Amino acid sequence: MPIIKKIECQVCFEFCSKSSFPKITSNCNHKLNICKSCVSKHIASQLDSKIERINCPFDRCDQKFNNDDIKNISEELFERFDILILRQTLSKMPEFRWCKNPKCESGQIHFEEDDAPIMTCQACGQKSCYTHDIPWHEDLSCSNYEVNKQGNDEETQDLLEKETKPCPKCGIRITKDEGCDHMTCSIRTCKHEFCWLCFADYEEIRQYGNTSHEPTCKFYA
Known part of the structure; x- marks a missing residue:
């Protein structure tokens, strides 16, 4: 063998x-x-x-x-x-869009582009917006959708400005819970301590006292 x-x-x-x-x-x-x-x-x-x-x-x-x-x-x-x-x-063709139905793997070329933004999938019938590449926004034209989206973005930004502040060290915005104004950044790699009202560094406050707060801060002394 x-x-x-x-x-x-x-x-x-x-x-x-x-x-x-x-x-x-x-x-x-x-x-x-x-x-x-x-x-x-x-x-x-x-x-x-x-x-x-x-x-x-x-x-x-x-x-x-x-x-x-x-x-x-x-x-x-x-x-x-x-x-x-x-x-x-x-996907590299500018006029092509994939169907927005997660259960459908079809797509199609939409030659009308932004002039006729409503696309209807030939495989499953799902309607989508060619312009924004999302499921069709019912009861809203593309221009109204843009206005509505911009308004929501502004509301979100206003809420962030009111409810959060950026850590003076790392810049990540954090929320103040109930309690005192002595803050510790919640980011594990930062943990910077500062005053919520004037952003004074608590390392300096411990070393030099409350004169380290901004003169306009209620804790300044």
Whole structure:
């Protein structure tokens, strides 16, 4: 009985038959032995990361997989790669929009663009706004939606100004709960202590007393 020579994969270190080591890409010329299973896992990982250009797993080789290379490794991976390239190509088209129904994976080109912003998905019937790329804003034109959105943004900003203040050290806005005006920043990496009313540094207050408060602060003495 002939002895079948096994070759060690230089990624997983498993010993496999020679037939388990495909030519990685059609342009690779190195002698690195990587088994088909490891090459498949490499391609799948790149597809999971939504990477268009899939290079040879050998870090010193800059050759990329073409369609036939991936197809030779796995028909299933090739189908995933083909869909990924199609979706990324469509997403780069300015007139294309994906359906906003989370259960629908369809999309379409909308040639009317902003002149007729209501889009109706041909697959599921979901209405969406071409201009704002969101589900259609019922009872609001695009201009009214913009006004309404701007108003909400201003209300949110007003609330932030009234209810929060920025830490003098890290700048992150924090909220004052009930209690005294001696504040400690809630950000774990900061923990700066300051006066809520005048932002005086409590390190200086401990060292020099209440003269460290601003003269307009009620704690100044």
